[in-house]
Amino acid sequence: MRGGSMWEWFIGLxxxxxxxxxxxxxxxGLAIIILTFIIRLLxxxxxxxxxxSSARMQALQPRMMEIQERYRDDPQRLNEEMMKFQRENKFNPFGGCLPLLLQMPVFFALFSVLQYHLPxxxxxxxxxDSLARSVGGAVGEFGYFGAIVYVVMDLLFGLLTFLPLYINSxxxxxxxxxxxLLMGIIMSVVMIMFGWNVPVGVLLYYDTSAAWGAIQQVFITNRVMEQVKRTEEEKFANQITVDVVRKERKPRPHKKH
Known part of the structure; x- marks a missing residue:
């Protein structure tokens, strides 16, 4: 099966x-919300x-900066120590990105279905009244007051884009x-402009997905990050204590024969 046919099959599914x-x-509309919940749950x-993975990288970052500072005049030693540190701590710089990349085909397929395959x-x-109508089209047909729900959907898209960045900051x-915050404001404006011309069914999906993401961040993501950071910091503190004790331990005197 060719790539194009595979993608078309996936969109059809x-x-x-x-x-x-x-x-x-x-x-x-309710079907879109339920499907979005199912996808986000899976x-x-x-x-x-x-x-x-992101939390571990953040927790290990100060230790890596210490190594960079300590061996900044010795590039070869710096490279050796960094590789050793990453190997001992199972450091994977792509650990936080790979799951997001795996999600993209699902989201792009759903976007395509909502934009091109809705009745x-x-x-x-x-x-x-029509999930296939865009916000701009609704405003042009009914005016801002008559299309207020469509406009709110678009503004909500911008707000939900800004909210996670605000929570993190x-x-x-x-x-x-x-x-x-500046990046969040810029992204929100860009998303509102993008949302103005897509079918409102797409906005319903994005709003539902973003709302799920914001709730997940408050109740799950932040707690997971704090727990992982605390675990890594405690582990590193224990390593330092062990190293100090080993260095302070004096060698036993040898018996004279």
């Missing part, structure tokens, strides 16, 4: 799953794995916090 859920619940173990009459109860240094 996602489309069929969405249609099956809709046939059970009787509403396309991918939660990957997200937790990614969080643990023209697909709706979300009496809240959104609370414990950061002032300069890093300002940079994170």
């Amino acid at each position: 996602v489309s069929q799953i969405l249609a099956t859920i809709q046939s059970v619940v009787g509403d396309w 991918l939660t173990p990957l997200s937790i794995h990614s969080t643990k 023209a009459d697909a709706h979300f109860y009496n809240i959104l 609370r414990n950061s240094a002032p300069d890093q916090r300002r940079s994170s």
